[in-house]
Amino acid sequence: MPSPRSSLTAIGFDADDTLWQNEQFYRLTEQRFIDLLAEHGDREEISRRLNEAERRNLKLYGFGIKGFTLSMVETAIELTGGRIPSAAISEILAAGRDMLVHPVETLPHVRETLEQLAGAYRLILITKGDLFDQERKLAASGLGDLFDAVEIVSDKNTSTYQRIFTRHADGPAHSMMVGNSLKSDIVPAIEAGSWGVYVPHDLTWSFEHVEAPVGAPRFREVPHLGELLALLAKLD
The missing domain is CATH 3.40.50.1000 (HAD superfamily/HAD-like)
Structure with a gap:
């Protein structure tokens, strides 16, 4: 007392x-995202572009997994010039869902x-x-x-x-x-x-x-x- x-x-x-x-799950998902996009750029560059998208989108989406997932989708579209396959988009969305149900x-x-x-x-x-x-x-x-x-x-x-x-x-x-x-x-x-x-x-x-x-x-x-x-x- x-x-x-x-x-x-x-x-x-x-x-x-x-x-x-909390943050460890973001880091693990980011590595999963980088692996998915590895053929489209240097790993450090992909990470930098994702971080820029997150910061840019904070005022729109706020903090949290949903905004992070949308930033991954946006970054993937930018890095591939809009040619990201729908299967890759689905995998990004699945990664976000996995974060939302993690123990x-x-x-x-x-x-x-x-x-x-x-x-x-x-x-x-x-x-x-x-x-x-x-x-x-x-x-x-x-x-x-x-x-x-x-x-x-x-x-x-x-x-x-x-x-x-x-x-x-x-x-x-x-x-x-x-x-x-x-x-x-x-x-x-x-x-x-x-x-x-x-x-x-x-x-x-x-x-x-x-x-x-x-x-x-x-x-x-x-x-x-x-x-x-x-x-x-x-x-x-």
């Missing part, structure tokens, strides 16, 4: 690559950490991406009952955390955000006035890379979620 001196009453958690594996693999220390925090703090899941896919993964993870609130958003920025921590908690000043993305989870949460605890993951999409706010008083980093309880004890 938080000590009487602690003003921290709520903790937000990112989902993908913080609570469960959820929770990361180490997740369940026990959440179980120890539940009841002591208001726990809020804050994740971005496709609504149906995020709801599916949360249900499959078996972690849903440990959260007091769930917010699935189209993007994460300073106003996102101000709104969520005001709606479900005592405001950003009394809240903490925990996640693997400096760009989406940590920097905007700190800008909103909350604590930001960075939990690195071996695989993080290049779009999410920014410099760590090491000079910010409310920035912390832990190697894995199993260290979060010790960090909270120090803050108390």
